[in-house]
Amino acid sequence: MSRKSTKRPAAIVAILLVLQDLPASAQITNNFGDWQATFSGHARTMYESYHGLDFGLGPLDDDDWLHQRIQLGGTLSHGEELKLGAELTWGHMWGKESPLAPPDEDEPDILQAYAEILLPTASDDLRLKAGRQTLYYGSGRLLAAREGANQRLSHDALLLSWQPDKDRRVDAFIASPVRINPGTFDNISEPGDLRLWSLYSVMPLPRTEDIHFDLYYIGLRDDDSIFAPGGGHETRHTIGTRLWSKDGPEILNTEFIAQFGEAGGRDILAGAASLGIGYEFEDLPWHISPQLRADAISGGDEGGTIHTFHPLFQANNYFNEGGFLSPSNLFNLNPLVTLKPEDGLTFTLGVNFQWLASTQDAIYGPPLQKLGTPVPGGNRYLGTAFNASVEWEFAEGTSLFLGYTHHDAGKALTDIGGEDVEYLQGSFRWEF
16 A cells, blocks of 8 residues: 655644634625625635545555635525525645545536525415525435535525424425536536435424424435446435434434335335434533434345445534544444533544444445445444544634544454544634
8 A cells, every 4th residue: 555644734734824813704794775685605724634544445545635615605685585696616625645536626616506586475484496505404414515525515406495484394305416527617417317306394393392303205316326336227215204402401313214215126125223312511611511322324235125225415524523434334333522611612522333234235435435345244343433523613703623533443344454544634714
């Protein structure tokens, strides 16, 4: 394996230099008669370093890079009846030796460009939003905006939203993810190859004030599926429900998901259960919040029915900041604690214990790619990941984040030549 000399000190200094003399965030709003214009944006500089990239199963062992993202957006509204929105994005990366992925870089392009209208109905609660837009639902377990990558994910979509009050909403949409090309204003979606459709509802649990539940259906059609080699198609249906708490001190984020369909002529039957519970002791120093997260995510692809769970468009840091493993074919147990010594400062410490659900399936890394094939009938233990992070918002809209993850490879990885992996992240974000 090739090894690369580290550039950590220079890269970290580059991040810290931009901290000087930046103003606090601001959102610019102007009124023009019945029209209102709003402008905002953000810039993010991030340094990332991997030692043991892809658990040492890939061609490159060490890699690190610095990337920069800038996004500028605005809306033009006419009362509640009409809103026009647009957001531009640009991103660049320095120092990466691994092949660049599409989200790594982009010349100026359109992240969002949409029109939203209030439909004439008996009540003012039905809206239609058409055009390029970001989609984020629940806690990002299935539909997220790829925040950790240098370029966010957006969709070309038609969305109908009914929201009778602030606690209830039902969305119906059909969408296709936008594929990033490296040139200027050349990002496109390909609905003929990859598309999704959904009915997603959010409402309070009856006879409660703070607990809500989501109930949803998501359909996916992929004409180049990883589960149908040779260019076969996949049609997958996902149904699920999520229970979550809106306000503390109780912490609740629990989800149950089932999937069915077919891929390459084979049936699909998969599922996942995710537990998230905790409590914030608001009267204790540092507002200590112990939490427990756990996941049981199906796997199994030995030639009959496909039991591998598809996480669709999940958040990058599903398990930890390193994001080494995709939420497919594994069990995860994650105790953690957050500490808030003062407003704007949060420490998080945690550990992940992870096992394969099936040794007849692959070990998957994000975004749902096969990292390796475990020993059939062999050890299931993928290892233990130790995580630490600190986030400091030292001025309004201006924050610094540092994260570290060390994954001690288990027998399921070492038996096929895998090794420990170490990840370091430092990022600076300025909203304006």
